[in-house]
Amino acid sequence: MTATSETWSYNFAYLDEQTKRMIRRAILKAIAIPGYQVPFASREMPMPYGWGTGGVQVTASILGPDDVLKVIDQGSDDTTNAVAIRGFFEKTAGVATTTATEEASVIQTRHRIPETPLSETQVLVYQVPIPEPMRYLEPREAETRKMHALQEYGLMHVKLYEDIARHGHIATTYAYPVKVSGRYVMDPSPTPKFDNPKMDNSPALQLFGAGREKRIYAVPPFTQVTSLDFEDHPFAVQTFEEPCALCAAEGVFLDEVVLDDRGGRMFVCSDTNHCEERRAAGHRGRLSGDPTKTEDASQGERP
Amino acid sequence: MYVAVKGGEKAIANAHRLLADKRRGARSVPAMTVEQIVEQLALAVDRVMAEGSLYDKELAALAIKQARGDLIEAIFLVRAFRTTLPRFGHSEPLDTGEMHIRRRISATFKDLPGGQLLGPTFDYTHRLIDFALAAEGETPEPVRSAPRGGAAPRVTDLLNAEGLLEVDEDGDGNVGDLTREPIDFPAGRDVRLQALARGDEGFLLALGYSTQRGYARTHPFAGEIRMGEVEVELFVEELGFAVTLGRLTVTECQMITQFTGSAKVPPQFSRGYGLTFGHSERKSMAMALVDRALRFEEFGEELTAPAQDQEFVLSHSDNVQATGFTEHLKLPHYVDFQAELELIRRMRREIAERAEKAANDADETRAEEAAE
Structure with missing residues (x-):
C-alpha cells in the first residue's frame, strides 16, 4: 500500500476497523434475511450524501488488499463520480482497479448491472438513494416497516395497477420493485428495469448500501428475484429498435x-x-x- | 463521429485546481488568515461548530476558508473530519446554571436575580450600513464594569420553586447518539435534541416560525436566553472524580410555553429547550420552539403541523444530508432518463395510433353512410 502524506493517518480503505466490523455485521444480517433493510450507523464520509456514501461504506468494509475494484456509474467507468470513487479507493486502500468486468472481484455500481454475466467470485455493490420501495407511497418509516413485517404489499400492487389504468403500461421504468426469495419487496436501486432479470439467481453476491438513509440490504448468490407484475400485464424489459452504433450489440441497454x-x-x-x-x-x-x-x-x- | 467521453480524471483535477485559484482570488489582495476568521467572522465560526457538531474554532475557521465562505460546505468538512475521531467517553452534563455569563436576558421578568445583561448583541442596532467599517478605522475599546457578582439562577429554576413549570426529569445518563446508532422512530427527546442541535439553522428557523404563525401554536415566551462559558467535565473511573477538560461557549434558550393541566393536576407551564455551541440565539430559540412542538403527544395535543411531526423534522433537518441529496441531481442520470424516454415515446406512439385508427374508422363510417 502506498501512503501519501495526505492520507497517512487514515486506516486501510478509510474507515476504522470498529466501523468496518459494525458494517460487516449489518451485511451478514442482510445476507441472512434477503431483501430486508438492515439499519446501520452510517458514517459521515468525505463525499456528499447521495453521491454513493452507502456503496462506499459497504465497499470499504469488504475490500481486502488483494481485491480488484471496478467502479461504474450509468454503466460507464469514466463518468466523473465513478472516477472520483475509484480514485478514493486507490488513494486510501491502494487496491488494484480495473475497468474489465471479468477481472474485478468487487464492482461498485450506480444505476446499472454490467452486461457481462457475473461469477461466484464477484461481489456487486449498489449505491442506493432511497432503499424503501414504498417510500413514495408512504413517507413514514414507522409505517413502511410495519408493512414489510406484515408482508402488506397491496399498496405497491395498487400503484402498479393505477399505472396500467392511466397509461396502459406500468409506468415504472427504473427502480422497478422486486420480491426477493418470495418474502421482502425490495428496491433494486435506480437501475433500469432492463437489469432486473440479471439480479435473479445471480451467482454473484449483491450488496446494497444507502448511506444517507442508513440501510444495508442484500441478495445472496442464487436467490430468486422476481419483478412484480400481473398475469395479464407480465413484466417485460425495454427493447431497442436498433443495435449499438459502435459495436452493433443487440439485447443490451x-x-x-x-x-x-x-x-x-x-x-x-x-x-x-x-x-x-x-x-x-x-x-x-x-x-x-x-x-x-x-x-x-x-x-x-x-x- | 461520436467520441467516448474519456479523461474524466484530468478534468476533475483541473476543476479542483481552478477552484483553488478562485478560492485565493486576486493575488494582489492579502490572503485571509485563520486567525482573522476566528476573530472577525466569529458567528460564522460558531454556526459551523454548532452544525458540524465539533467545538474547534481554528478547524471551523479553516473549513470556512477552504469552503470559500460556503457555510454548509464548511459544516460538511468539519463533519467528515469529526467522524474519524475516536470516542473516549461522555462528559458530565453541562451545568449552565454555573455559566460564566456574557449575555443573559429574560423576556418574562423585568428584573431577576443575576440581572439582565445585554452583552454583545445586534438587538437595537439600527440596521444602517456602516460605511466607516469600509474605511477600516480603529474600533474603540468596550466599556467595562466590575462583575455584578452573585448567582444568576436559571429562570426556569425560579419558576420551578413555585411549581409553575414542568420539571425536567433526570435521565438515566444513557443518552442516544445518532452519529453512532441509526435513528429509530419514534425517537426519544435526547436524540431529537441532538438532531436539532446539529440541524440546519434556516430549516429550524422556518419551522419554529411556522409554530408562531399558527401551525401548532405553543404560545411561547422567551423565559431566558443566556450565553457564556461553561466547563466540560469528564468523570474518570480511575480517579473516582470528574476533571475539567476545558470551557465551551454555548447559548441556551429556555422557552416557556402554554400550560397544561387537568381537573386533577393543577396547570403548569411547559417548555421547549435549545442549546447550541457558540453564540447563536436565532438557532437556539428556533430549536426551543421546535423541541416544544415535537412534544405534542406528552401534552395531549393534536398532530396538525409539520413542526410536530418528528419523522418529517428529524429526517430533513440535517443540511449535510439535504444538500448532498439535492445536489446529487447533478450526477448523470441518463440511464434512468433513457428508460423514461423509451416508455414515453411508446405511450405517445400508441395514443397516436389509436387516434389514427379512430379517424380511419370514422371516415369509413361516413363513406358507408354516403353510399346508402
Missing part, C-alpha cells in the same frame, strides 16, 4: 446520444467496457467507421 439539433441521434452501449471489448474483438456498428480511427478516438481526450 443503450444510451441515446444527441448528435445535432435536427433530431439526429445515435444509440450506444451504456456499459462502456462491454462496448470496448466488443469493438476490440472486431465488432463494428453503423457509426464506428474506420476501426483504427475509432480506437484513437476512444483513447483520446475530449478537445
Whole structure:
C-alpha cells in the first residue's frame, strides 16, 4: 500500500476497523434475511450524501488488499463520480482497479448491472438513494416497516395497477420493485428495469448500501428475484429498435446520444467496457467507421 | 463521429485546481488568515461548530476558508473530519446554571436575580450600513464594569420553586447518539435534541416560525436566553472524580410555553429547550420552539403541523444530508432518463395510433353512410 502524506493517518480503505466490523455485521444480517433493510450507523464520509456514501461504506468494509475494484456509474467507468470513487479507493486502500468486468472481484455500481454475466467470485455493490420501495407511497418509516413485517404489499400492487389504468403500461421504468426469495419487496436501486432479470439467481453476491438513509440490504448468490407484475400485464424489459452504433450489440441497454439539433441521434452501449471489448474483438456498428480511427478516438481526450 | 467521453480524471483535477485559484482570488489582495476568521467572522465560526457538531474554532475557521465562505460546505468538512475521531467517553452534563455569563436576558421578568445583561448583541442596532467599517478605522475599546457578582439562577429554576413549570426529569445518563446508532422512530427527546442541535439553522428557523404563525401554536415566551462559558467535565473511573477538560461557549434558550393541566393536576407551564455551541440565539430559540412542538403527544395535543411531526423534522433537518441529496441531481442520470424516454415515446406512439385508427374508422363510417 502506498501512503501519501495526505492520507497517512487514515486506516486501510478509510474507515476504522470498529466501523468496518459494525458494517460487516449489518451485511451478514442482510445476507441472512434477503431483501430486508438492515439499519446501520452510517458514517459521515468525505463525499456528499447521495453521491454513493452507502456503496462506499459497504465497499470499504469488504475490500481486502488483494481485491480488484471496478467502479461504474450509468454503466460507464469514466463518468466523473465513478472516477472520483475509484480514485478514493486507490488513494486510501491502494487496491488494484480495473475497468474489465471479468477481472474485478468487487464492482461498485450506480444505476446499472454490467452486461457481462457475473461469477461466484464477484461481489456487486449498489449505491442506493432511497432503499424503501414504498417510500413514495408512504413517507413514514414507522409505517413502511410495519408493512414489510406484515408482508402488506397491496399498496405497491395498487400503484402498479393505477399505472396500467392511466397509461396502459406500468409506468415504472427504473427502480422497478422486486420480491426477493418470495418474502421482502425490495428496491433494486435506480437501475433500469432492463437489469432486473440479471439480479435473479445471480451467482454473484449483491450488496446494497444507502448511506444517507442508513440501510444495508442484500441478495445472496442464487436467490430468486422476481419483478412484480400481473398475469395479464407480465413484466417485460425495454427493447431497442436498433443495435449499438459502435459495436452493433443487440439485447443490451443503450444510451441515446444527441448528435445535432435536427433530431439526429445515435444509440450506444451504456456499459462502456462491454462496448470496448466488443469493438476490440472486431465488432463494428453503423457509426464506428474506420476501426483504427475509432480506437484513437476512444483513447483520446475530449478537445 | 461520436467520441467516448474519456479523461474524466484530468478534468476533475483541473476543476479542483481552478477552484483553488478562485478560492485565493486576486493575488494582489492579502490572503485571509485563520486567525482573522476566528476573530472577525466569529458567528460564522460558531454556526459551523454548532452544525458540524465539533467545538474547534481554528478547524471551523479553516473549513470556512477552504469552503470559500460556503457555510454548509464548511459544516460538511468539519463533519467528515469529526467522524474519524475516536470516542473516549461522555462528559458530565453541562451545568449552565454555573455559566460564566456574557449575555443573559429574560423576556418574562423585568428584573431577576443575576440581572439582565445585554452583552454583545445586534438587538437595537439600527440596521444602517456602516460605511466607516469600509474605511477600516480603529474600533474603540468596550466599556467595562466590575462583575455584578452573585448567582444568576436559571429562570426556569425560579419558576420551578413555585411549581409553575414542568420539571425536567433526570435521565438515566444513557443518552442516544445518532452519529453512532441509526435513528429509530419514534425517537426519544435526547436524540431529537441532538438532531436539532446539529440541524440546519434556516430549516429550524422556518419551522419554529411556522409554530408562531399558527401551525401548532405553543404560545411561547422567551423565559431566558443566556450565553457564556461553561466547563466540560469528564468523570474518570480511575480517579473516582470528574476533571475539567476545558470551557465551551454555548447559548441556551429556555422557552416557556402554554400550560397544561387537568381537573386533577393543577396547570403548569411547559417548555421547549435549545442549546447550541457558540453564540447563536436565532438557532437556539428556533430549536426551543421546535423541541416544544415535537412534544405534542406528552401534552395531549393534536398532530396538525409539520413542526410536530418528528419523522418529517428529524429526517430533513440535517443540511449535510439535504444538500448532498439535492445536489446529487447533478450526477448523470441518463440511464434512468433513457428508460423514461423509451416508455414515453411508446405511450405517445400508441395514443397516436389509436387516434389514427379512430379517424380511419370514422371516415369509413361516413363513406358507408354516403353510399346508402
